[in-house]
Amino acid sequence: xxxxxxxxxxxxxxxxxxxxxxxxxxxxxxxxxxxxxxxxxxxxxxxxxxxxxxxxxxxxxxxxxxxxxxxxxxxxxxxxxxxxxxxxxxxxxxxxxxxxxxxxxxxxxxxxxxxxxxxxxxxxxxxxxxxxxxxxxxxxx
Amino acid sequence: xxxxxxxxxxxxxxxxxxxxxxxxxxxxxxxxxxxxxxxxxxxxxxxxxxxxxxxxxxxxxxxxxxxxxxxxxxxxxxxxxxxxxxxxxxxxxxxxxxxxxxxxxxxxxxxxxxxxxxxxxxxxxxxxxxxxxxxxxxxxxxxxxxxxxxxxxxxxxxxxxxxxxxxxxxxxxxxxxxxxxxxxxxxxxxxxxxxxxxxxxxxxxxxxxxxxxxxxxxxxxxxxxxxxxxxxxxxxxxxxxxxxxxxxxxxxxxxxxxxxxxxxxxxxxxxxxxxxxxxxxxxxxxxxxxxxxxxxxxxxxxxxxxxxxxxxxxxxxxxxxxxxxxxxxxxxxxxxxxxxxxxxxxxxxxxxxxxxxxxxxxxxxxxxxxxxxxxxxxxxxxxxxxxxxxxxxxxxxxxxxxxxxxxxxxxxxxxxxxxxxxxxxxxxxxxxxxxxxxxxxxxxxxxxxxxxxxxxxxxxxxxxxxxxxxxxxxxxxxxxxxxxxxxxxxxxxxxxxxxxxxxxxxxxxxxxxxxxxxxxxxxxxxxxxxxxxxxxxxxxxx
Numbered sequence: 161x162x163x164x165x166x167x168x169x170x171x172x173x174x175x176x177x178x179x180x181x182x183x184x185x186x187x188x189x190x191x192x193x194x195x196x197x198x199x200x201x202x203x204x205x206x207x208x209x210x211x212x213x214x215x216x217x218x219x220x221x222x223x224x225x226x227x228x229x230x231x232x233x234x235x236x237x238x239x240x241x242x243x244x245x246x247x248x249x250x251x252x253x254x255x256x257x258x259x260x261x262x263x264x265x266x267x268x269x270x271x272x273x274x275x276x277x278x279x280x281x282x283x284x285x286x287x288x289x290x291x292x293x294x295x296x297x298x299x300x301x
Numbered sequence: 302x303x304x305x306x307x308x309x310x311x312x313x314x315x316x317x318x319x320x321x322x323x324x325x326x327x328x329x330x331x332x333x334x335x336x337x338x339x340x341x342x343x344x345x346x347x348x349x350x351x352x353x354x355x356x357x358x359x360x361x362x363x364x365x366x367x368x369x370x371x372x373x374x375x376x377x378x379x380x381x382x383x384x385x386x387x388x389x390x391x392x393x394x395x396x397x398x399x400x401x402x403x404x405x406x407x408x409x410x411x412x413x414x415x416x417x418x419x420x421x422x423x424x425x426x427x428x429x430x431x432x433x434x435x436x437x438x439x440x441x442x443x444x445x446x447x448x449x450x451x452x453x454x455x456x457x458x459x460x461x462x463x464x465x466x467x468x469x470x471x472x473x474x475x476x477x478x479x480x481x482x483x484x485x486x487x488x489x490x491x492x493x494x495x496x497x498x499x500x501x502x503x504x505x506x507x508x509x510x511x512x513x514x515x516x517x518x519x520x521x522x523x524x525x526x527x528x529x530x531x532x533x534x535x536x537x538x539x540x541x542x543x544x545x546x547x548x549x550x551x552x553x554x555x556x557x558x559x560x561x562x563x564x565x566x567x568x569x570x571x572x573x574x575x576x577x578x579x580x581x582x583x584x585x586x587x588x589x590x591x592x593x594x595x596x597x598x599x600x601x602x603x604x605x606x607x608x609x610x611x612x613x614x615x616x617x618x619x620x621x622x623x624x625x626x627x628x629x630x631x632x633x634x635x636x637x638x639x640x641x642x643x644x645x646x647x648x649x650x651x652x653x654x655x656x657x658x659x660x661x662x663x664x665x666x667x668x669x670x671x672x673x674x675x676x677x678x679x680x681x682x683x684x685x686x687x688x689x690x691x692x693x694x695x696x697x698x699x700x701x702x703x704x705x706x707x708x709x710x711x712x713x714x715x716x717x718x719x720x721x722x723x724x725x726x727x728x729x730x731x732x733x734x735x736x737x738x739x740x741x742x743x744x745x746x747x748x749x750x751x752x753x754x755x756x757x758x759x760x761x762x763x764x765x766x767x768x769x770x771x772x773x774x775x776x777x778x779x780x781x782x783x784x785x786x787x788x789x790x791x792x793x794x795x796x797x798x799x800x801x802x803x804x805x806x807x808x809x810x811x812x813x814x815x816x817x818x819x820x821x822x823x824x825x826x827x828x829x830x831x832x833x834x835x836x837x838x839x840x841x842x843x
Binding site for chain 2: 180186204231255264265267268272280287290297299301
């Protein structure tokens with residue numbers, strides 16, 4: 161796969177369309193403010209170089225257009241292309257540690273299972289209610 | 302390789318290193334049989350299991366994707382699904398589908414084996430739940446299954462060897478709602494270790510089971526069975542793509558012609574051959590192995606090879622809650638399951654039913670996807686941050702496994718055009734969802750919505766139908782007692798080729814509405830036990 165170059169022009173389109181998808185609102189930064197078209201684009205493409213060609217094609221296609229309308233058109237006419245664009249924007253956004261902190265997402269954490277004796281569903285009678293209702297299967301005829 | 306080269310003629314050749322192949326290989330090795338297994342793929346690379354890292358949501362879909370047409374790894378063969386309502390999903394490598402399965406460990410119910418007798422449709426299985434129950438118990442110990450015995454949806458008997466995964470906040474809420482409704486629920490049975498168990502580490506609830514378990518807690522057979530089988534002397538050849546099975550002039554199977562990674566052909570001979578290639582790969586192999594004497598495909602005098610494909614239409618219903626449920630964490634896996642609407646009730650306008658499993662909903666990137674959230678609920682634009690806060694950690698979803706009935710028009714055939722990387726004809730599937738399946742799914746989605754609403758969901762989403770849900774590939778080499786109406790006998794032996802066995806889900810007469818791995822394992826164990834017991838009376842080529 162030949163390497164696709166994301167020059168300043170393509171990055172500017174990505175920043176602008178990124179802000180259509182993820183605007184600055186509710187105390188959260190927009191996509192471009194979070195670095196989606198800069199540092200995090202580089203990181204996303206390092207992780208998913210397979211996104212490069214399709215992303216470039218989408219950006220070139222919507223360059224200069226009314227981006228809000230272009231997004232709607234893309235979603236209707238090229239769902240796969242929109243999917244790559246959205247994955248790059250949101251994927252990059254959620255790589256940003258400040259964003260992760262702001263939404264309270266620490267990543268998929270290791271939480272060892274603690275087996276209580278008795279288990280919570282036994283202690284509080286949750287499972288006893290099921291048992292009290294009796295069998296619910298049809299036996300072998 | 303010096304002492305175990307391709308010239309070795311083992312007692313048994315197994316094609317495919319997924320669940321049923323693993324069960325057979327380990328058991329045969331325990332009994333002293335000499336076994337060779339040919340697997341077209343490779344061992345999973347768990348360095349690509351990125352659960353502990355920031356990039357896991359971005360990379361998991363690429364490295365652990367379920368669709369062979371999208372994945373296009375060297376081990377994959379194309380499956381033309383242009384004439385199918387559902388895309389067939391699989392993992393071609395050591396471990397097979399268990400590498401990426403959700404590990405929901407569901408036994409079938411007694412009624413699943415008596416569909417014709419009880420509901421007047423399809424076919425009964427040639428054995429009963431009670432016949433299979435001892436094999437379920439053994440398989441659950443061998444695999445490492447967690448859960449809680451005494452489930453009121455099943456006959457009494459021994460439960461799994463490990464305690465269940467935690468219900469979690471979402472499981473407790475829904476369980477309480479079901480108690481209020483008088484509906485069944487039970488702690489979820491999963492092929493996930495909740496304690497140290499054999500080669501398995503305890504689960505750490507990262508909720509990434511479907512994309513390569515980074516913890517070594519999910520009981521996929523590449524971790525559980527194959528290392529044991531190999532230690533006991535089984536020769537597992539990876540990168541070995543079988544092109545066709547070979548048959549002698551006496552009509553018995555003599556082994557297989559396969560191609561190695563370098564494209565070089567070899568013949569692997571064996572006394573007995575076992576196919577364990579899943580409900581697409583197995584009929585493909587039988588059709589590829591047609592001979593002058595069996596021009597319609599090997600073991601196909603019934604004409605049923607490839608027919609009766611069942612793939613389980615799949616539904617998802619999501620609930621949004623005010624409270625933080627921590628729903629990006631937990632086993633995935635199922636926290637609880639419900640079989641309240643599993644059994645037939647003719648007043649509903651369809652027969653058979655579905656099993657529900659309550660699952661996490663994923664991390665932030667998953668909250669932006671069109672599945673399960675639906676295009677009409679697209680998150681993009683001014684409401685993005687509010688929607689994200691509503692979904693992330695505050696949602697729970699029921700996954701619905703719907704039984705589809707066997708129909709001969711739903712089938713696997715050889716593709717006349719497409720080929721795999723070795724020039725072998727690809728598979729083509731033709732599958733249409735029946736009216737019964739559509740009604741069944743609509744009913745279950747509505748009930749699952751009610752379940753989540755009763756649990757306090759202020760909003761629910763019925764996920765749009767998508768095609769990429771064919772995880773369960775069943776029925777395409779049916780078992781039965783009558784050779785004119787089935788491909789294999791009740792122990793998996795081909796009626797037409799007495800030293801050829803099929804142990805994967807191809808042999809299922811009906812699909813049940815359950816995740817199938819538990820029953821695939823139990824049926825394979827029953828079959829291989831019978832093969833071992835009958836070995837001396839089984840005609841072989843050696």
